[in-house]
Amino acid sequence: MNILVLGAGAWGTALAVRAADQHQVTLWARDAGQANALAATRENTRYLPGFPLPAGVSVLASGPSGIAGLAAQHDLVIVATPMAGLRAMLAGLAACTRPVAWLCKGFEAPVHAAGGLLGHEIRAEVAPGLASGALSGPSFAQEVVQGRPTALVAASESELVRTALVDAFHGPTIRVYANDDLVGVEVGGAVKNVLAIATGLCDGLSLGLNARAALITRGLAEMTRLGVALGARAETFMGLSGLGDLVLTATGDLSRNRRVGLLLAQDRSVEEAVDSLGHVAEGVYSARTVAARARRLNVDMPITRCMVRLLDGELRPGQAVAELMGRDPGAETR
Numbered sequence: 001m002n003i004l005v006l007g008a009g010a011w012g013t014a015l016a017v018r019a020a021d022q023h024q025v026t027l028w029a030r031d032a033g034q035a036n037a038l039a040a041t042r043e044n045t046r047y048l049p050g051f052p053l054p055a056g057v058s059v060l061a062s063g064p065s066g067i068a069g070l071a072a073q074h075d076l077v078i079v080a081t082p083m084a085g086l087r088a089m090l091a092g093l094a095a096c097t098r099p100v101a102w103l104c105k106g107f108e109a110p111v112h113a114a115g116g117l118l119g120h121e122i123r124a125e126v127a128p129g130l131a132s133g134a135l136s137g138p139s140f141a142q143e144v145v146q147g148r149p150t151a152l153v154a155a156s157e158s159e160l161v162r163t164a165l166v167d168a169f170h171g172p173t174i175r176v177y178a179n180d181d182l183v184g185v186e187v188g189g190a191v192k193n194v195l196a197i198a199t200g201l202c203d204g205l206s207l208g209l210n211a212r213a214a215l216i217t218r219g220l221a222e223m224t225r226l227g228v229a230l231g232a233r234a235e236t237f238m239g240l241s242g243l244g245d246l247v248l249t250a251t252g253d254l255s256r257n258r259r260v261g262l263l264l265a266q267d268r269s270v271e272e273a274v275d276s277l278g279h280v281a282e283g284v285y286s287a288r289t290v291a292a293r294a295r296r297l298n299v300d301m302p303i304t305r306c307m308v309r310l311l312d313g314e315l316r317p318g319q320a321v322a323e324l325m326g327r328d329p330g331a332e333t334r
């Protein structure tokens with residue numbers, strides 16, 4: 001198989017390295033300078049230092065034919081940009097006849113009255129004919145690139161896309177499960193980032209293991225409520241892209257979103273926390289949209305609401321905890 005990976009951040013690079021165990025991979029960087037550095041050093045020193053690119057990975061910057069021309073020369077196209085780059089990528093790939101999958105986890109920042117969109121909603125606007133889906137699940141790039149065992153979920157309404165993703169990435173160190181609930185998989189990947197900020201905050205404030213378990217469990221409930229209201233199946237949230245990725249990101253110190261929460265607990269500003277990462281933390285950008293869409297659907301998401309007020313500077317860390325603990329008693333429903 002010939003695989004094109006559009007985006008040379010940590011995750012695109014890690015998946016390119018692993019896919020090259022079994023396939024030919026082209027890793028595309030939007031910035032010619034970054035592509036040249038990658039090609040010269042055979043290492044992504046900016047986003048994933050310490051892991052050489054194997055011979056099966058070739059590096060490219062945009063050529064005269066652009067991404068549409070490149071896509072036509074490959075069997076599968078992976079969009080590995082953050083959410084902020086997905087709309088432009090899908091628009092550029094609108095006429096592509098190859099299967100396409102995005103890796104980003106979040107809601108787009110609002111571009112019109114409908115509010116911020118998930119990947120499949122952006123696709124419906126800019127590339128409705130594209131055979132496409134999302135590759136998601138609990139997967140830190142640093143572990144995947146080292147060949148540590150990982151399970152992913154290939155989500156699409158299209159069997160062709162699910163099969164292409166399994167063929168591309170299922171191997172000795174990665175298991176890929178197929179799921180046709182694209183909405184559920186996308187909601188899980190987006191909301192877990194917001195909840196990981198909350199759990200980082202909780203751990204940074206040394207609230208204890210009981211508090212962390214409560215946040216994860218009640219966070220899963222609010223993620224499920226939003227997903228079901230958006231048309232997902234509830235059982236998807238018990239799977240890899242729901243519970244699985246929530247547990248990983250909320251508890252694993254490799255998570256950039258969790259690290260934002262840990263830094264906020266030290267009274268660092270959101271800007272300082274994000275700048276210190278040097279990587280994207282999608283939960284920071286998605287939180288407001290998650291809360292806004294939940295509000296419109298009449299879905300109660302108290303943890304998310306609290307995180308938005310913290311990120312907006314309306315609450316200090318201690319006040320956020322007091323607000324969550326001060327709520328009226330309620331039944332343990334989903």
Ligand SMILES: NC(=O)C1=CN([C@@H]2O[C@H](COP(=O)(O)OP(=O)(O)OC[C@H]3O[C@@H](n4cnc5c(N)ncnc54)[C@H](O)[C@@H]3O)[C@@H](O)[C@H]2O)C=CC1
Binds near residue numbers: 007008012080
């Ligand atoms: N790193 C990880 O372990 C995982 C990340 N993801 C998701 O994958 C997406 C990408 O994450 P990472 O590669 O880790 O990010 P990163 O911060 O390591 O790299 C981001 C890359 O995207 C490029 N970029 C930034 N803004 C862009 C835009 N507007 N248009 C096009 N390219 C742009 C940057 O130049 C850089 O190459 C995120 O949505 C993240 O949530 C998903 C699973 C695992």
Ligand SMILES: O=C(CO)COP(=O)(O)O
Binds near residue numbers: 254280
């Ligand atoms: O999505 C991820 C792991 O599955 C990565 O999470 P962070 O973006 O918080 O690092």
